[in-house]
Amino acid sequence: MMLDLAIVGGGPAGLTAGLYATRGGLENVVMYEKGMPGGAITQSSEVENYPGIKEVVSGMDLMAPWPEQCMRFGLKHEMREVVRVQKASHGFDLLLDNNETVAAKSVVVCTGGVPRKAGFKGEEEFFGRGVSTCATCDGFFYRDKEVAVIGGGDTALEEALYLAEIASRVYLIHRRSEFRAAPATVRRAEANEKIVFITDTVVEEVYGNNMGVQGVRLKNRVSGEESDLSVPGVFVFVGYDVNNAVLKQEDGTFLCEMNARGQVVVDLSMRTSVPGLYAAGDIRVEAPKQVVCAAADGATAALQAIEFVRHQG
Ligand code: FAD
Numbered sequence: 196m197m198l199d200l201a202i203v204g205g206g207p208a209g210l211t212a213g214l215y216a217t218r219g220g221l222e223n224v225v226m227y228e229k230g231m232p233g234g235a236i237t238q239s240s241e242v243e244n245y246p247g248i249k250e251v252v253s254g255m256d257l258m259a260p261w262p263e264q265c266m267r268f269g270l271k272h273e274m275r276e277v278v279r280v281q282k283a284s285h286g287f288d289l290l291l292d293n294n295e296t297v298a299a300k301s302v303v304v305c306t307g308g309v310p311r312k313a314g315f316k317g318e319e320e321f322f323g324r325g326v327s328t329c330a331t332c333d334g335f336f337y338r339d340k341e342v343a344v345i346g347g348g349d350t351a352l353e354e355a356l357y358l359a360e361i362a363s364r365v366y367l368i369h370r371r372s373e374f375r376a377a378p379a380t381v382r383r384a385e386a387n388e389k390i391v392f393i394t395d396t397v398v399e400e401v402y403g404n405n406m407g408v409q410g411v412r413l414k415n416r417v418s419g420e421e422s423d424l425s426v427p428g429v430f431v432f433v434g435y436d437v438n439n440a441v442l443k444q445e446d447g448t449f450l451c452e453m454n455a456r457g458q459v460v461v462d463l464s465m466r467t468s469v470p471g472l473y474a475a476g477d478i479r480v481e482a483p484k485q486v487v488c489a490a491a492d493g494a495t496a497a498l499q500a501i502e503f504v505r506h507q508g
């Protein structure tokens with residue numbers, strides 16, 4: 196059977212693409228999600244910035260009604276991992292993890308991404324309970340409190356500047372004294388009196404109790420000196436990997452244009468460089484990495500896919 200649309204990934208972008216595509220009249224729409232639908236936000240215990248949801252809710256609770264709403268209009272979910280999307284004469288072929296190949300006229304890729312871990316003790320244990328990888332999501336919880344930011348790239352420096360607007364002090368902890376971030380961004384952070392630079396220093400451990408993080412244990416890499424910093428919040432920005440493997444072809448090239456960071460290049464309509472192929476959510480260039488934005492991308496991509504499939508006849 197030929198699908199009108201195949202959706203890869205069942206987070207906010209994929210589910211919303213499914214909702215708009217099926218409700219907009221596409222017949223055979225399948226969302227391939229290797230796990231339970233819901234996406235990365237289901238790891239969060241507190242979400243309070245999804246418009247219309249006034250209460251603070253867990254990511255699980257926020258996403259729980261989304262699949263049912265989509266299925267009502269005919270979206271099908273297949274719990275499969277897509278290994279590769281490739282071009283075919285009819286449009287696209289999707290190679291699945293059970294070696295099955297599925298044909299589709301159009302595809303929306305919504306596979307998201309994963310923030311890298313720094314690797315210190317307590318990082319996993321306190322993730323979501325004081326350790327965060329998202330200042331937009333969690334910065335508000337540290338209004339007038341002190342926080343630590345880990346990393347020396349553009350993301351760490353820019354997010355430190357963002358957090359300095361909310362927190363009373365931001366300790367920027369970087370393992371070297373040279374920064375990867377743009378010199379102008381480093382200068383802006385240095386000029387901000389709320390940001391304290393701690394360089395040549397690694398975080399050995401984040402510690403706390405069942406209420407959350409209480410502090411970090413640091414080690415200076417030059418002097419070997421160890422110290423403690425009492426902070427309730429630790430933001431880790433040591434890189435971000437987008438899940439772009441499905442777009443990688445057998446010869447190692449990508450199916451569509453990507454930027455240097457491995458994100459899919461799209462226009463404002465979520466169109467990639469290949470007609471009929473769309474990308475939505477955290478995998479695309481300039482993604483704000485927010486549920487509301489990923490959902491909006493999914494809707495935009497689906498509306499384009501509907502047009503594309505109708506013109507194919
Ligand atoms: P994702 O949600 O990452 O979904 C991608 C899906 O694709 C996953 O379910 C994955 O299993 C699936 N997938 C990947 N590869 C394949 C494959 N090959 N085959 C099949 N399936 C595949 N945003 C907010 O707006 N507010 C918040 O408070 C907030 N807090 C957050 C807290 C945490 C701890 C985290 C991790 C994120 C938070 N975010 C928050 C960000 C938000 O979760 C993301 O921006 C959003 O989920 C992105 O949606 P997406 O659909 O693009 O990708």
Ligand code: NAP
Nearest residue numbers: 312313314346347348349350351370371375432433434435
């Ligand atoms: P990045 O440039 O790779 O920087 C990651 C930082 O984290 C580096 O300083 C690195 O230290 C540090 N780090 C890595 N692993 C660590 C670990 N285990 N423990 C402690 N520190 C660790 O990542 P990014 O900041 O996310 O940026 C990614 C790309 O996006 C870059 O090309 C960046 O320029 C770009 N970007 C651009 C903008 C912008 O133009 N406005 C904004 C954001 C991102 P070392 O330096 O010692 O390796």
